[in-house]
Structures are given as structure tokens and as C-alpha cells.
Amino acid sequence: MFLIFGSDTLATRIARWLGKRHRVRMIGLAESIQSIDGVEIVALPTEMDLAEMPLPDIAPTAVLIFEEIICDDEPVKMLRNYWQNTPVLTTFSLNGAELISIEDLTASAIESRLESLERREGAMEILQYLRSRENKTAAIFCHDNPDPDALASAYGMQYLCQDLSIDAKIYHGGMIEHQQNKAMVNDLNLELRRLILGWEVEDIISSVDIIIFVDFHKAGANNILPEHCQPHIILDHHHLEHPVAADVAFIRNEFAATSSLVASLLMHSEITMTEDVSTALAFGIKTDTLGFTRSFNAVDLRALSWLNAWASIDRLRKFETPPRSMEVLQSFAIALNNLSIVDGIIYAPIENMTDRDSLSQIADFLLQTEGVESVFTFGARRQKIILSARTKSEDIHLGKSLSQTFPDGMAGGHKQVAGGQIPFTFLDSESENEAISRMHEHLKKLFGGLAIE
Template sequence: MDDADSLYEILTEGDELTIVCHNNPDPDCLASAFALGRIAAAAGIDERRILYSGDISHQQNRAFVNLLEIDLQPFEVETVQDRPAGSLLAFVDHSIPGANNRVPEGIRLDIVIDHHPAEGIDARFVDHREELGAAATILAEYVRELDVELDSVLATALLFAIRRETLNFLRGATRAEYDAAGYLHDHADRELLRKLSTPSVTGKTLDAIATAIRNRETSSSVLISHVGRTTERDALPQAADYLATLEGVETVIVFGIVGDSIHFSARSPDPRIHVGNVLKAAFEDVGSAGGHHDMAGGEIPLGIFAEYTTDDEQLLGIVEQVITVRLTAELGLSEDTEE
């Protein structure tokens, strides 16, 4: 029995399905959850819910949810604890309770579908393919193999997610992404794809990117910068993407304070540097971090800097110093930098 059939068989055993997105879900996670819900409906599950925690702050993510009318509900831990028989719990685009999600460690999972590096995944059904560029690729494969109805909304969601996750097939794309895109293309809504690809940008996001540009420091081909304090968490990956286009730069790491945490976003096409491993090694003792060799992220609770939180300027200075020292040491860089 192949993966699609095994997944479908588990779904036919359930009366309800709860799909938990990772914190601050992106289009790949949202589209995968949306598609899994459609597959569950085809398997006879009438009660389905998609839960998320954190924020949907990136303008593309907000447009994605609004234009596709994806029904999301805020995460509540009671929903996943002490579930009755027949209640299935699924993760898409992440895989471990407590890692980039608010699900308590030790919670029993029924379904995990993911493409991010991870170890120790435990669920009744696991499809974990690190070699793929997007989780949505896996779900598109299931929709096709199970002959689930593919309307324009579902096709558009999956196609946009694959394009966004792979930066229009320039990052991590495999033959599977191209095959999935070919299958989805004729069913997708071209006008809706255009709207999703060109959402408006908030002034706060632009300000955060401008701050990262001003604060940039480089050593060799590595650029490290920060956005200070911002409410726009998704400005960090946008700043990292922009700074990665700077001539002579191969690796970019951007950090900033969002709420009560320090967030990171990293980009690196340099084959000599695995930024997921860099962030994990630098910060796993104080937070959670990791990802792919060319794209990674992380989060550190501000609790470790609690004594400085009464003075924002002092806090920013201390955070910048500590983070930069850790990154410089892990990357083996000289302390001499240039703007």
C-alpha cells in the first residue's frame, strides 16, 4: 500500500480531524492543511478544523487566507488534549510537538506530513521527505493519486504555495515540484494567483526592512543585521531575501525583537554553509532554531534578557551584542566587520 492509500485508510477510521499548523503559518503550511482537509472530507470526515497560533502577519499570508477563504481557528490546547476515540490529530509542514508549535510534548499524533529536517517523528502515519522543496508538493500528489476533486481554489492554493516555498522554483525545487505544478496549472485561477503574488506592503514592514538595511554589517561574504523591535515578524524574512541580493553577499542572517521573543531569518545559497545547522548550534541552548541549508529561522524567548526589558535601547544593544557574538563564533568569522 502506498502513502496516499495508507493516509486515506487512517482518515476513514476517524470521525473528526484537527489539523495544527506551525506557529505563524506560511502559504506552504496553510495550503497543505487546506488540502488535507479536502482529502479528509472525501474520506467521509465531516468535522474538520485547522488551528494556528502566533500571527498571520506577512501580507502574502493574509491575502492567501482572505482570498481563498480558508477557515482558521486560534489554537487552544484543550482541543488536542484528551481527545475522544475517532478524533484524529495531524501536523503539516512541521512534525514534533513543542517545536515551532504550542502542542505539548508527548501528545499522540496520528498524521505527520513534512519536508523540514527533523528527527524522532512519532505518529501513526508519517510522510517525511526532506528532499522536497514544499509540503504542498506531497499534498498535491495525494490529491492526484486519490482522485480528490480539484477545483480552482484548491489548485490555486497548492500551486501558489509551491511557487512561494521554492521562490518560483529557484530554491530547493525538485522534479516533484515541477510535476505537481504541471498537474495543478490548468485548474488554477490565474487572476487569483496574480493577486496573491502582488499584495500591498505595510508601512511598518517597509520601515523594518529599511532598518535592516541601515544596520547591516558584513564579514567576508556573510551579512548580519537586525530590524530592532517590530510588530511585523514577517518583515524579517523579507529583509533577508532583499539583503541576499546584495553584491558579494552569500549568507544573510537577520534578527529582531517581536513581542516577547527574538526572531531570526537566514538565507544562504553558499554550499559551504548550512544556515539551519548554524542557527541550531548557536541558539539551541536558549531557544529553538534550525531549517534547511539555504533557508532557516529561529526564536529565543526574551526571558534570558529579562533584567534589561525596562530599557528598550539598552535591551536592543545587549541583544545585538550577544546574538552577533554567537553567530560570529559559530560561523568562524573575524570580529572585523564593515558596513
């Protein structure tokens, strides 16, 4: 049961809400207290000491004090004489009680509501933009070597465009190598076009009506697009360091995954969902939040709950457990053989790397090592050092630190998850071994002193 002292508007509202679920006794002044269904009402003629009040015989789950109607000099101390371990909550300063700041709660509720309105406005701007371009063409670009979040987001946008009579195709640079990514693409029969040559890219961006970026916001940074390419629409959840140029930019870093953002957009569109699209987006959310354990927020939970009505659990499991290639196992062996641990940080360079997507798998695996706070795995591929970084430390922001050290989109990401592609030329290196060694030195200089012991 709950015991409430006071009968102001807030006390009455809380009592009415609690009364639908629990036994509640409300003690207040007769001149202001109201009858409430399901709530025991005790009307006092005036303020008085606790000893004079009709208190319950059993210990309450919590005591809530909304008004100063207890005359004892130390009301909380007196309450402890009755119920030593019962929490006491109050909306005003009272010695020994847990203060619930109405101002803070109100501000938080207003901020949350305003953010919700901002998200809705952003979604409606994109929908209005697309609806006004019926029978047009669109190119949806993922970043290089797209992960499930990028692939699912692009797929969701393609589905929306097609529903609005826009012919949309998905493009990416790099490779799709991770076993999970391949399983997802094959199961969903995703129609993707890999771009390699500059003239291919120029031909596409000059021929379509709408250019859409998903899961990135800067042309030329970890994507095959030329730096001069200006998109019409951007959908991304990554931290924004500089203003972006686009007709409509829907960039919200409170989302842990761009798939959540796209799901929110589809919710507002009232489109008829399919199992394929819902399963893809749910998988995008799950992988980008490391199984809902990393930066998973209320907006992501809402998106996932909505998608759950159509998503296939069996297919999600199928995506998660594809066969692991021998190339990945080889990269694991090299990483385990080469790794070093310095002040709670693992550095794992990988020579002769054949599967770049093995880096993220190795980083996630090593982060679970006892006493380890951060992991950096890196190897060479096509005259670039590919980096995957993870941390559990609250004192490090990987994305910001890496983007400041390796600017212009060479590296970046989130607080606890980041990565990069750093050219050999930036590292003043000509060979693979030299570039790996220089990268190792950069990382130790940047993060060695920030590690948590």
C-alpha cells in the same frame, strides 16, 4: 544526425528511440545488427578501421560507441580527424571519450523508482488511515505564524478529510502578518482558528479523534502545542534529526515544499480538485521555493504540473503583489540602517520590530546584494528573538547549524533557508537590546568563519 557504433541491446534501444526524432546511422556487425524503422543500418562483416567504414558526410550531433568494433588503436583520436568538435560518448573506458556508466545510470534509475514507491506507499498509508475513520473529527495544526506552504498544506488536508467524511478544522499559533499570507487567506476564505491559551489547545487535542501536523513534525517547537502532544499523522518536508512518534508519518525531504507532498497525496487519492485548493497549493510551492529557484526538484515539478490544470494564474498574481504596509517599510529602513557586512555575510538587526514577517522579505531582498553569500535578519518579539536566515553558499547548512546551536526546536530549517525563535532566557538577556546584541554575537561566532569571500 547521430552516429552509433555497435548493435547490442542498449545500442538498438537508443537507435530506435533516436530514430523517431532524428536521422540516425547505426554501424554494427552483420551477425547481430537488426533492421530498425527510420534508422540507416550499416552491416559490417567484421571489425575494421574507421577509414574502411561508410561514415556520414556531415558532422554528427554526437557519436555513441557501444561495442569495440573500431580497430584503430585510438578510435576517438581518429574520429576527431573527421569531426573535431563532435562529442563522443561510450559505455566502456575509451581514451578521449565521455564515459556513460551503465551501472551508475541503472543504480540511479532503481533508486528513483524505489523512492517513488516509498512515496506512493506513504500516501496510501495516510489514505487508508483516513478512509477507516469516516465521520470522525480532525484537528489540523500549522506551525506558529504559518506561511503559505503551511496554510496551503493544511487547506489541502482539510479538503481531503472533508471528502472522506471527516470533520476537520485548521489551527495555528502566532499571527498571520505577511501581506501575501493575508491576501491568500482572505481570497480563499480560509477558516482558521488562532490559539493563544494553553487550555484552548488542551481542550482541542483531547476532544478530536485525529491530530494532524503539517509542515512541522515536533510538538512544542515553533508551535503552540504542548510537548506531550502526539500526532496521529505528520506531513512534512523538513530535515528530520530525530525519530518521530505518530501513527503515520509522511516526511520526505526530497520535496521542496509540504504543499508538493500534499499535492502528491491528493493525486493518489483521485479526488476531484478545485481551483481554490489547487491555487493554494501552487502558491505554497512557489513561495517555499522562492519562485521555483530554490531547492526545486522533479517531485515538486510533477506536483505543480498536476495542479496547473486547475490553479488560477490571476489569483496567484493577486497573492504575490498585495499592498505593502508602512510597518514593513519601517522594518526595511531600520534593517538597511543597521546592517553590517562581514566577509560576505550581512547581519541586519531590527529594533522595535512591529511586523515579524518583514524579516523574511528583508532577508530575501538583501541576499541579492553583490558580493553577499549569506544574510541574517533578526529582531525581538514577545520575549523572543525572531530570526530569518538565507544563504547561497554550498559550504553552509543553515538549518543544521542553527538547530545544533539553538536546540529543542528553537531554530532550524533547510540548507539555504532557515529561521528560529530564541527566548531571551536562552540568550541570558532581560531586555530587547541586550537579546539582539547577544544574538548578533552568537551568529557571528557561528557563521563568521564559514563565509565565502
